[in-house]
Structure formats: C-alpha cells, structure tokens
Amino acid sequence: MRLFSEYFKKEFEMSFEEKGLTLEEALKAKKVMRNNHLTLAGLLFFGNEPQAFRPAFTIKAVMYVGNDIGGENYRSKPEDLTGTIPELFKQGMMYVKSCIKYLQNGQGFNSHGVPEISLIAFEEILQNALIHRDYFKNAPVRLLVFDKRKNQIVLFASRTLPYSGLGSGLRRALVNQPDLELINDVDGEQFIARFPHIIYRVIYKE
Numbered sequence: 181m182r183l184f185s186e187y188f189k190k191e192f193e194m195s196f197e198e199k200g201l202t203l204e205e206a207l208k209a210k211k212v213m214r215n216n217h218l219t220l221a222g223l224l225f226f227g228n229e230p231q232a233f234r235p236a237f238t239i240k241a242v243m244y245v246g247n248d249i250g251g252e253n254y255r256s257k258p259e260d261l262t263g264t265i266p267e268l269f270k271q272g273m274m275y276v277k278s279c280i281k282y283l284q285n286g287q288g289f290n291s292h293g294v295p296e297i298s299l300i301a302f303e304e305i306l307q308n309a310l311i312h313r314d315y316f317k318n319a320p321v322r323l324l325v326f327d328k329r330k331n332q333i334v335l336f337a338s339r340t341l342p343y344s345g346l347g348s349g350l351r352r353a354l355v356n357q358p359d360l361e362l363i364n365d366v367d368g369e370q371f372i373a374r375f376p377h378i379i380y381r382v383i384y385k386e
Contacts, residue, residue, distance in 0.1 A: 183226045183264065184212060220315060224265050231262045236318035238262050241275045243325040255279075260320070265310050272306050272323060273299075279325045297375045301357035304350065305373045317369070 181203075188196050188206060196206035207213035212222035223230050224237065231238055239261040256279070261271040282293030309321045354360055361374040 184210075187226070224315075227264065229262070230264060231260075234318075236320055237315070238320045239268055239272050239275075239323055240320045241272070241323040241325075243279050245327065255325075268310055268321075269306060272310075272321075273303065275323065276302055276325070298353075298356035298360075301353035301360055302375065304353040305360075308350070309373075 184207065185195065188210070192199060196203065199206075201209065204213070207222070211219055212226060213219065218227060220234075223233060227233070240258065241256075241261055242258040243255040245255055261268055261275065263271065276297075277295075277299070281296045283296060313321065350362070357375065359376050361372075361376070363372040363374070365372060
C-alpha cells in the first residue's frame with residue numbers, strides 16, 4: 181500500500197484519492213491488479229516479500245577467494261538478496277560497492293578514492309538484469325566477485341535492453357567502462373557482463 185501510494189503520487193503528482201479513484205480502481209488502472217489478483221509486475225515492484233511467491237527471483241551474490249567458480253572458500257558468505265526490484269537494485273549496488281577497491285590516484289588522503297570499476301556502467305548492467313530478464317525462467321541474477329576477475333556479473337536474461345528503452349544503456353556502460361566484456365551465451369541461456377579488475381590507473385595532471 182505504501183509503496184504503491186508513493187509511486188502513484190510520484191507519477192501523477194497527486195494521490196489516487198485526490199484523483200477520485202478508489203485503491204482498487206487505482207491498482208487496476210496501473211495494471212498492478214487483474215481479476216482480483218496481483219500481477220507479476222505488481223508483485224515485483226509493490227509486493228510484501230515477493231520471494232515468498234517467486235523464490236527464484238533473487239540476486240545470488242558471493243565474493244570468492246581465488247578465481248574458480250567451483251571454489252569453496254569465500255571472502256563473504258554467499259547470500260540471497262531479496263525484496264522488490266527497487267530494493268534488489270539498491271542491495272546489489274551496496275554489495276558491489278562493499279567488494280571493490282577504491283584507488284587514490286593522486287587524490288588527497290581523506291578522499292573517497294576512485295572505484296576500480298565504473299559504478300555508472302555497473303548501474304546500467306544491473307538495471308538491465310532486473311528489468312529485462314526473462315521472468316518465465318525461474319533463475320536468479322548471479323553477482324559473482326573473483327580475486328582477479330572483479331567483477332563478473334552473470335546475468336540470466338532473454339535479452340538485454342537499456343532501462344530508458346532508448347537503446348542507450350549499454351552504450352553508456354561501454355563509454356564509462358571501455359573494457360567491459362558482453363557475452364551472449366545462447367546455448368546456456370544467459371547473458372554475461374564481465375568487469376575486468378583494474379590493477380592500476382594513472383591520472384596525469386598538468
């Protein structure tokens with residue numbers, strides 16, 4: 181109720197009550213409810229604990245010791261990120277920010293440093309993974325971090341389209357992370373976005 185009310189007011193700049201609608205009418209108008217049942221889109225964006233009904237729609241996140249996906253040693257315990265799509269996006273960003281290194285690159289000692297991968301590019305990839313994945317397949321988005329392959333994100337999806345729908349998301353990701361590897365594994369029914377580990381970057385100043 182709270183999430184839907186906030187969304188409705190953000191889109192129309194007024195509440196559904198102010199627009200003269202009942203809650204049920206507003207839910208049906210926005211295709212959150214159909215035939216007295218919550219739609220999949222409604223569940224994923226506004227549902228209370230969506231994974232209670234769709235347990236596979238999570239982000240499985242793990243940071244490995246070493247570079248082998250079959251390894252059994254982890255720098256952080258494997259965990260399932262859960263919640264609505266906006267909550268999954270927020271948690272995914274927080275997870276990768278906690279795993280990567282931040283380089284000073286000539287900045288002051290007290291500065292936050294420059295992240296070793298482009299967070300703008302990662303945002304684009306993560307958005308596409310959550311919005312444009314194939315929800316007919318009961319498979320999670322996997323976020324895997326390796327020692328020498330920071331950060332490999334294996335994204336299960338039927339297609340990858342930019343969040344805006346204008347075809348600019350992946351271009352923006354590649355501009356901000358030119359060495360980003362995009363692999364369409366048709367046989368494995370997965371799309372892989374691999375962020376190579378930046379060992380060292382030099383910024384020259386006049």
